Amino acid sequence: MAQLTRSDLEKIKAKHTGGNRSWIKVGFSTCGIAAGAQDVYDALVEEVRKHNVDVEVKKCGCVGMCSAEPLVEVCVKDMPRVFYGKVDKETAIRIVEKHVCGKMLVNDRIYDLKFN
Amino acid sequence: MGKTVFIKDTAITGKDKTRDFYGIFLGVLREKGLENSVQLVRVVDIGLYDQGMVVRVLPENYLYSNVQESEVAAIVLESVVGNKPVQGKLVAQSSKQMRIVLRNCGVIDPERIEDYIAQDGYQALAKVLAEYNPEKVAQEMKAAGLRGRGGAGFPTGIKWDITRKAAGDQKYIVCNGDEGDPGAYMDRSVLEGDPHSVIEGMIIGGYAIGASKGYFYIRAEYPLAIERIENAIKQCYANGILGKNILGASFCFDVEIRLGAGAFVCGEETALIASIEGKRGYPSPRPPFPSIKGLWGKPTCINNVETLANVPVIFLKGPAWFAGIGTETSKGTKVFAVTGKVKNSGLVEVPMGTRIDDIVYGIGGGAFGGKTVKAIQTGGPSGGVIPKEFFDTSVDYESLQKMGSIMGSGGMIVMDEDDCMVDIAKFYLRFCVDESCGKCAPCRIGGTQMLNLLEKISDGRGVKKDLEQLQQISLAMQKASLCGLGQTAPNPVLSTLHYYWKEYNAHVNEKKCPACKCAKLVQYLILDDKCVKCGMCFKACPVGAISGNREKGYVIDQGKCIRCGQCFEVCKPKAVGRG
Numbered sequence: 001m002a003q004l005t006r007s008d009l010e011k012i013k014a015k016h017t018g019g020n021r022s023w024i025k026v027g028f029s030t031c032g033i034a035a036g037a038q039d040v041y042d043a044l045v046e047e048v049r050k051h052n053v054d055v056e057v058k059k060c061g062c063v064g065m066c067s068a069e070p071l072v073e074v075c076v077k078d079m080p081r082v083f084y085g086k087v088d089k090e091t092a093i094r095i096v097e098k099h100v101c102g103k104m105l106v107n108d109r110i111y112d113l114k115f116n
Numbered sequence: 117m118g119k120t121v122f123i124k125d126t127a128i129t130g131k132d133k134t135r136d137f138y139g140i141f142l143g144v145l146r147e148k149g150l151e152n153s154v155q156l157v158r159v160v161d162i163g164l165y166d167q168g169m170v171v172r173v174l175p176e177n178y179l180y181s182n183v184q185e186s187e188v189a190a191i192v193l194e195s196v197v198g199n200k201p202v203q204g205k206l207v208a209q210s211s212k213q214m215r216i217v218l219r220n221c222g223v224i225d226p227e228r229i230e231d232y233i234a235q236d237g238y239q240a241l242a243k244v245l246a247e248y249n250p251e252k253v254a255q256e257m258k259a260a261g262l263r264g265r266g267g268a269g270f271p272t273g274i275k276w277d278i279t280r281k282a283a284g285d286q287k288y289i290v291c292n293g294d295e296g297d298p299g300a301y302m303d304r305s306v307l308e309g310d311p312h313s314v315i316e317g318m319i320i321g322g323y324a325i326g327a328s329k330g331y332f333y334i335r336a337e338y339p340l341a342i343e344r345i346e347n348a349i350k351q352c353y354a355n356g357i358l359g360k361n362i363l364g365a366s367f368c369f370d371v372e373i374r375l376g377a378g379a380f381v382c383g384e385e386t387a388l389i390a391s392i393e394g395k396r397g398y399p400s401p402r403p404p405f406p407s408i409k410g411l412w413g414k415p416t417c418i419n420n421v422e423t424l425a426n427v428p429v430i431f432l433k434g435p436a437w438f439a440g441i442g443t444e445t446s447k448g449t450k451v452f453a454v455t456g457k458v459k460n461s462g463l464v465e466v467p468m469g470t471r472i473d474d475i476v477y478g479i480g481g482g483a484f485g486g487k488t489v490k491a492i493q494t495g496g497p498s499g500g501v502i503p504k505e506f507f508d509t510s511v512d513y514e515s516l517q518k519m520g521s522i523m524g525s526g527g528m529i530v531m532d533e534d535d536c537m538v539d540i541a542k543f544y545l546r547f548c549v550d551e552s553c554g555k556c557a558p559c560r561i562g563g564t565q566m567l568n569l570l571e572k573i574s575d576g577r578g579v580k581k582d583l584e585q586l587q588q589i590s591l592a593m594q595k596a597s598l599c600g601l602g603q604t605a606p607n608p609v610l611s612t613l614h615y616y617w618k619e620y621n622a623h624v625n626e627k628k629c630p631a632c633k634c635a636k637l638v639q640y641l642i643l644d645d646k647c648v649k650c651g652m653c654f655k656a657c658p659v660g661a662i663s664g665n666r667e668k669g670y671v672i673d674q675g676k677c678i679r680c681g682q683c684f685e686v687c688k689p690k691a692v693g694r695g
Contacts, residue, residue: 003356005364006242009233016234027222029308030301030340031462061309063222064463068161073222080120080174085160105120110159112122112172 020077022055022100024048027071029062035069036088043089044072047096055100068111074099085111119154119196120174124162126181129486134158137169140185144192154196163209165459165481179207212474214441216449217302217425218465221309226344229351232312238357240431241316244323245365253324254280257427260435261447266292266383266420267498267524268600269446269513272427275417279325279407282415287327290392290411290418291318293334293341294376294383297496298547300527302451303421305463307334307341310425311348315371317424319362320431322369325417330369333388335376346373380497380551384599385410385418387553398555399599420525422451442468446512450523452494454480456530457487464528466511473507476530487532491615495524497544497551498604500611501537520611522604536633537616538623541609542570548605559602562593566609574634578624587613632694635679639695642670642683646691653683653692 004012026032026041044057055076065071068085074095075081082105084095091109098104123141125134138158145151162170168182173195180191180202187205194202215221224231232238244253258273279287291314295303307314318330334342349371352358360368374392381387382397389411391397410416426448430438442448446468452475455461459481466475476482476489483489491503494511500521502509509515513523531540549563566589569582590606597603613620622628629637642653642662649669654662661677664670672683684692 003361003364004238006246009238009242009363012230012233013236016230025222028226029221029305030338031305033340059225059227060223061221061226062305062463064218064305064465065460066462067460068462071222078118105155105157107158108160110122110157111161112124112159112163 022053022076024055024057024075024095024100025060025073026057027062027069028059031062031066032069032071035086037070039089040070040072040087040092043092044096047093048100051096051101053096053100055096065111071111076100076103079103079105083111084109121154121156121196122159122162122172122174123156124159124170126162126164126167126170128166128482133169137183137185141171141188141192144188145196148192148197150192150196161460161481163211164207165477167207176201177209178202179209180205181207212466212470212478213464214449214467215465216429216441217306217422217451218309218463219429220313221305221463224310226309226311227347229312229348229355232310236432237312237428238316238363240428241319241357242363244320244431245363245367250280250324250326253320253431256431256435257324260430260438262423262426262430262438263446263513264420265422265426265450265525267495267522269523272419272423275407275419276321276324278405279327279415279417282408284415286329286412286414287325288411288414288416289318289322289325289327289330290388290416291330291332291421291424292383292385292388292418293332293338293421294388295335295338295421295525296380296383296551297498297525297527298544299455299529300453300496300525302453302463302526304338304341306421306425306451307338308344311341311344312352313425313428314345314421315348315352315358317427318371318419319358319369320427321417321419321424323367325415327417328368328370330371331392331411332371332373333376333382333392334373335378335382337378342373342375349373379553380547381553381599381601384601386599388418389416398553399601401598422526443510443512445514450511450526452511452526452528454528454530456493457483457489457532457535458530459484468512469510471508471510472502475511475528476507480530483530483532487534490531490533490535491537493521493529493531493540493544493608494527495522495607496527497547498522498600498607499524499527500607501531501540501615503615520607520614522607534631534633536574536629536631537612537619538570538574538629539631539633541612542567542574544608545570545605548601552601552605556596556598556602558593558596559598559605562589562597563602563605565589566593566606570609573620573623574629575636576623576627576634580624583613583620583624628695632681638679638681639674640672640677640679640681640683641693642672643691643693644669646689648689648691650688652686652688656682656686658682 070087072084072087171180178201254277262272263269379397382391387397387399406416451465491501493501552559554560632638661673
């Protein structure tokens with residue numbers, strides 16, 4: 001992209017917002033990475049590929065719950081949006097198997113917090 | 117969407133009964149034949165603390181606390197089968213948090229500019245460049261009432277206006293990312309999680325003051341923050357958001373990164389300027405203030421990371437909106453890094469004027485393991501402590517100052533009953549002594565002398581006169597030091613002396629440390645009447661000071677003991693006494 005103008009900003013915004021594709025976000029700030037976010041991210045990507053589900057695995061910054069890192073936020077259609085905290089590889093696998101594919105929330109891992 | 121029920125036992129002490137309750141709840145659901153259509157989920161954290169069993173019913177989001185077994189049936193009947201709340205049982209839930217600075221942290225991918233633009237990124241810049249002249253930008257900032265988030269709280273709009281009016285052919289804007297307070301990491305998180313908002317804020321600031329060049333001064337200890345900012349700057353240049361004719365307007369602006377080499381004093385603006393210029397990071401006397409004569413002798417505006425991250429939102433939503441948040445004198449929100457002995461350590465963004473107990477207990481969840489919170493420390497080595505008796509204080513610049521602390525950059529360290537205030541004062545003072553640049557005598561000599569006195573006190577060699585002397589030296593340092601580091605270094609000592617005079621007295625007169633922290637004043641003893649001869653202390657002792665066996669019992673050799681307290685921690689029947 002070269003030289004954006006004000007109207008280009010609106011176009012980019014329109015292009016990148018909306019849509020109701022499911023997604024999984026992994027916190028990738030220092031706190032998350034130190035707690036093992038990379039392994040969790042890799043496991044999620046691998047599982048999503050294995051199960052061949054339409055869900056985007058994304059990276060993001062720190063939401064603030066540093067003590068619960070690695071944090072994974074999951075948004076799947078017709079399910080509540082939740083944060084899973086202290087996620088390890090096994091939990092990552094269960095998130096994809098149970099939550100994303102089976103539409104069942106995973107017990108004992110959810111941090112039910114609202115920020116705004 | 118089907119019904120979902122979250123449950124969690126939030127009691128701080130005792131066994132976690134979430135699983136037992138899960139069984140009861142599931143039983144009730146089975147009776148009604150709902151076990152397959154309703155999802156019952158045990159969660160780790162439900163946002164409430166010490167309020168018994170908490171149940172949340174989604175999607176209606178009804179929240180119940182202190183739920184008893186007998187009330188489960190009513191909740192299932194009313195809220196799960198029906199869609200109504202149980203009358204008289206509903207708990208009000210309003211998050212105390214409000215996200216302005218952290219609006220995109222954890223929401224967008226910080227390495228993708230498209231994500232930022234999708235969240236209205238660079239819209240504020242486009243609006244400012246197209247519709248406002250620099251004077252108007254500074255006026256709007258003044259109207260918003262944003263105050264510098266680096267610590268001192270100088271109004272940003274006024275700073276921009278002074279720099280704008282200062283005479284000079286070249287002006288600079290600097291983003292101060294040399295965050296060095298122990299326990300504070302808000303700036304790092306913003307730089308890592310939302311680098312574009314800081315860049316956008318800086319470009320707007322640059323436009324307001326008439327600068328064509330900006331510097332990011334980031335400490336080298338933040339490699340990821342540097343990487344993300346570098347990447348973001350590259351994307352900006354590629355998209356015409358930095359460089360010549362930004363977003364098609366006539367304004368040109370360049371940005372460079374400078375790395376701090378790990379000196380705390382370089383967060384002080386004159387030292388920071390020296391460091392960017394390639395000189396040793398020594399502070400110099402003010403005035404002249406950097407706004408008049410700063411980087412390479414040119415007018416320079418220095419803003420903190422968090423300050424700049426506020427700027428785009430102010431121009432998007434308008435200064436009146438921003439001025440409506442917070443208190444009369446402190447507008448907007450403040451990000452705190454809540455750390456220490458608190459359950460949920462992390463970043464918290466609350467409107468100014470929020471009470472301390474709402475942050476520590478409401479969001480932070482209180483202390484670990486059933487202990488009680490003793491105090492908080494804000495403002496890093498320049499701040500002071502606030503005892504829990506004063507937790508009804510609201511966080512804003514003036515209230516904290518009244519309490520003998522400061523807002524500072526936003527570190528909030530929670531201390532529990534095991535923390536000794538003399539030890540805390542010693543910790544912060546040692547930090548300042550280590551980081552003192554040594555240029556001026558009050559800071560260099562005063563700090564060291566105070567540290568010696570504190571060490572004397574915590575070693576049990578203190579005399580009454582030492583406490584007076586501590587106060588005297590503090591006063592001299594505050595009055596005579598060259599820069600903020602020395603002027604504020606005695607603050608932790610003064611505030612602990614003020615609030616915890618008794619504790620200092622106990623150290624000096626009774627040679628006792630009430631919190632049992634100061635090693636030289638504590639003694640560990642095995643109480644024979646309670647000892648079950650399990651040998652845990654024997655195994656835990658790292659220096660082999662405990663001798664004995666499972667028949668005869670154990671005894672601590674005081675000569676070898678290093679007072680680490682590990683035997684005390686591991687002893688289940690509490691047979692290790694300390695005092």
